[in-house]
Amino acid sequence: MTDSKSAAEFEARASGSARGGKRERLVDAAVRVFHEQGVEKTTLADIARAADVPLGNVYYYFKSKDRLVEAAVDAHRDRLGALTGRLDELADPASRLKELVAGWVGQRETAARFGCPFGTLATELDKRDDGLDVAAAKVMRALLDWAESQFAQLGRSDARTLAVELVAAYQGMSVLTNTLRDPDLMAAQGERLRSWIDGIAGG
Numbered sequence: 001m002t003d004s005k006s007a008a009e010f011e012a013r014a015s016g017s018a019r020g021g022k023r024e025r026l027v028d029a030a031v032r033v034f035h036e037q038g039v040e041k042t043t044l045a046d047i048a049r050a051a052d053v054p055l056g057n058v059y060y061y062f063k064s065k066d067r068l069v070e071a072a073v074d075a076h077r078d079r080l081g082a083l084t085g086r087l088d089e090l091a092d093p094a095s096r097l098k099e100l101v102a103g104w105v106g107q108r109e110t111a112a113r114f115g116c117p118f119g120t121l122a123t124e125l126d127k128r129d130d131g132l133d134v135a136a137a138k139v140m141r142a143l144l145d146w147a148e149s150q151f152a153q154l155g156r157s158d159a160r161t162l163a164v165e166l167v168a169a170y171q172g173m174s175v176l177t178n179t180l181r182d183p184d185l186m187a188a189q190g191e192r193l194r195s196w197i198d199g200i201a202g203g
Contacts, residue, residue, distance in 0.1 A: 023061045025051040030072045035117045039069055039124050069125070069132055076118045077139045084146045093150035094201035097166070098194045100147075104170055105190035108183035116174035143167060154201055162200065169193055 029051035033042050044065055048055040062068045083103070087096040107117075114120065122136040144163045151159035173189040176182075 022051070022053050022057060026053055026058060026061060026068065027071045027075050029053075030068045031075050031117070034069070034072055034121055035114050039065075039121070044068070066130065066132070070135065072121065073125075073132060073135045073139065076121070077142065080118075080139060080142060080146075084143075092201075093153040094197055097147065097150050097197045101166075101170075101190050101193045101197070104174075105187055108177060108186040108190075111174050111177045111186055112181050112183040113178070115178040116171060119171050119174055140167070151200070156200065166193065166197075 026047060029047045030042075033046050033050050037046065042065070044058050044062075045055050047068060048058050058068075062071065083100075087099055090096045090099060104111075110117070118136075118139065122133075122140060125133045125136045127133075144160075144167055147163035147166050148159045151162040156162055169189070170193075173186050177186040
C-alpha cells in the first residue's frame with residue numbers, strides 16, 4: 001500500500017505531465033482547462049493561454065474547439081492505458097485494484113474543487129450528439145474492462161458486476177467530494193473501498 005504522496009507521483013507519471021511540443025502542450029492544457037471550467041465555458045484563447053502558445057498557432061493544430069475536445073478524450077484514453085500498464089506491473093490483482101483506488105484518493109484535493117477529471121467531461125459530452133459521447137463511453141468501458149479482468153483473476157464469476165460497483169463508487173464519491181468540497185470524504189471512502197477489495201481477495 002502506498003501513501004498519498006507516492007500515489008500522486010504514480011498518477012503523475014502515468015499522466016505524462018512533462019511539457020513537450022506545442023501540440024502536446026495544447027492537449028494537456030485542454031484536458032486541464034476542460035476539467036476546471038467545462039467544455040462549454042472554455043474558449044480556444046483559454047487553452048492557448050494555459051498552454052503558453054499563441055492563439056494563432058492553435059488553429060495550425062486544431063481547426064476548432066471540437067477537435068481539441070476529441071484530442072482531450074484521446075488523451076484520457078492514453079493516460080488510462082499508461083496507468084493500467086503501470087498497475088499491471090504489480091504482483092497481484094488485489095494490489096493493482098487498491099493502488100488504483102490510492103491514485104484516486106491521491107487526487108482528492110483536485111476532485112474537491114472540480115470533480116473527477118474524466119467523469120465530468122463524459123457527463124458534459126453525453127449531452128451532445130456528435131459522436132464524442134460515444135468516444136467518451138469507450139474510455140469508461142476500458143476502465144471497466146480492466147477492473148473486470150482484475151476481479152476475474154481473483155476468481156470471481158461476478159467480476160463485471162464488481163467492476164461496475166468499484167467504478168460507480170468512485171464516481172459517486174467524486175461527485176460528493178466535489179459537491180461538499182470535502183476531500184476527507186474521498187479519503188474515507190477510499191479506505192472503505194480498499195477494505196472491500198481485501199475482503200473480496202480474502203474470500
